[in-house]
Amino acid sequence: MTNPPRGGLPGPEGLRQAVPAQVAFTPDSLVSHAPLAAPGEPPLLVRPAAPGVDVAAWAGQARAWLDEALDEHGAVLLRGFSVTTTHDLERLADALIDQVYRDNGEHPRASLSGSISSPVFFPPEEKLLWHTENSFNDAGPSRIMFCCARPAASGGETPVVDSRRVFRQLDADLRAEFLAKGVMYVRNYGTGLGLDWRDVLRTDDRREAEARCERQGLRATWDGDRLRTEAVRPAAVRHPRTGVWSWINQAQHWHPACLGPATRAALEATHTPDTLPRHCHFGDGSAIPDEAMAEICRVYAELEVSFPWERGDVLVLDNVLVAHARNPFRGPRELLVAMGDLVPFA
Numbered sequence: 001m002t003n004p005p006r007g008g009l010p011g012p013e014g015l016r017q018a019v020p021a022q023v024a025f026t027p028d029s030l031v032s033h034a035p036l037a038a039p040g041e042p043p044l045l046v047r048p049a050a051p052g053v054d055v056a057a058w059a060g061q062a063r064a065w066l067d068e069a070l071d072e073h074g075a076v077l078l079r080g081f082s083v084t085t086t087h088d089l090e091r092l093a094d095a096l097i098d099q100v101y102r103d104n105g106e107h108p109r110a111s112l113s114g115s116i117s118s119p120v121f122f123p124p125e126e127k128l129l130w131h132t133e134n135s136f137n138d139a140g141p142s143r144i145m146f147c148c149a150r151p152a153a154s155g156g157e158t159p160v161v162d163s164r165r166v167f168r169q170l171d172a173d174l175r176a177e178f179l180a181k182g183v184m185y186v187r188n189y190g191t192g193l194g195l196d197w198r199d200v201l202r203t204d205d206r207r208e209a210e211a212r213c214e215r216q217g218l219r220a221t222w223d224g225d226r227l228r229t230e231a232v233r234p235a236a237v238r239h240p241r242t243g244v245w246s247w248i249n250q251a252q253h254w255h256p257a258c259l260g261p262a263t264r265a266a267l268e269a270t271h272t273p274d275t276l277p278r279h280c281h282f283g284d285g286s287a288i289p290d291e292a293m294a295e296i297c298r299v300y301a302e303l304e305v306s307f308p309w310e311r312g313d314v315l316v317l318d319n320v321l322v323a324h325a326r327n328p329f330r331g332p333r334e335l336l337v338a339m340g341d342l343v344p345f346a
Contacts, residue, residue, distance in 0.1 A: 043075035055081035056091035074321035078314040086116040093338035100340040128326040130300045132248040136185045138346035141339040151309040153331025159306040166247040178235035182283030194277040197227040232283040254280035257290040
């Protein structure tokens with residue numbers, strides 16, 4: 001970019017002698033920003049300061065500023081930039097994620113393009129509880145992007161929770177026990193209520209499945225064609241950039257105490273504790289009391305921030321710093337998802 005000429009258009013000689021000028025860029029020159037909710041709560045709301053801002057181009061130039069904003073706030077809501085298509089989100093994801101996921105066996109989604117997908121299915125009449133994506137695995141995405149192509153007629157919000165505050169506000173004795181022991185995730189594949197091991201591990205070969213389990217730190221056992229895996233993962237980790245402690249486990253997604261009463265009763269009527277599709281214990285194999293799970297869910301519910309989606313919104317999350325959920329909804333709802341930049345959880 002060059003400075004605009006003075007005194008009319010230059011001739012060819014003037015063009016040859018023109019020297020490119022360095023244009024100072026600041027994020028504030030193209031956008032405005034402020035907390036969406038209370039100060040100190042995610043997300044940071046970012047809006048265009050004038051019409052026609054190309055958000056992908058801006059994000060590429062403002063990447064360092066956005067990284068710092070995510071380190072501080074954990075989530076950034078880009079609103080008013082009219083991002084509504086897979087192409088729009090792909091351009092933005094390329095600016096904000098170094099290595100975008102293109103295959104995730106744990107959460108197969110309806111692929112909309114090479115790197116953009118739809119959210120995992122969950123009954124719309126139920127709340128999908130708060131979670132750090134893939135934290136039951138040895139590694140997971142550090143960055144997630146949700147784009148609202150079509151908000152639901154009612155509900156369907158994506159609540160966010162600062163996982164650093166969850167860590168601080170949990171009962172101190174309970175937090176210490178989880179930190180000392182970790183969480184053991186127990187999974188029985190092929191029960192008709194969850195994903196088949198072939199889908200998750202992306203192979204039909206049992207030996208290759210066992211090898212992939214070993215690489216991921218999973219202890220695998222077989223009962224006929226049914227695979228059972230166990231893995232101990234941390235309850236909390238330090239953020240790779242800031243070093244702050246963050247609560248990242250998915251016990252509330254695996255423990256039967258967090259199911260609805262009718263669902264829990266139906267499962268326990270047809271399964272033993274060892275054959276439930278999913279279950280979790282402390283890392284030493286001891287039981288996590290129902291009361292402990294009630295305390296964890298209480299803190300999440302107390303800290304969650306929920307806001308209505310607007311068409312064209314993009315919510316960018318640091319997956320280690322901020323957990324997300326999904327509220328029940330009615331009517332068609334279309335969200336686009338991109339994620340990537342793996343970080344270790346094991």
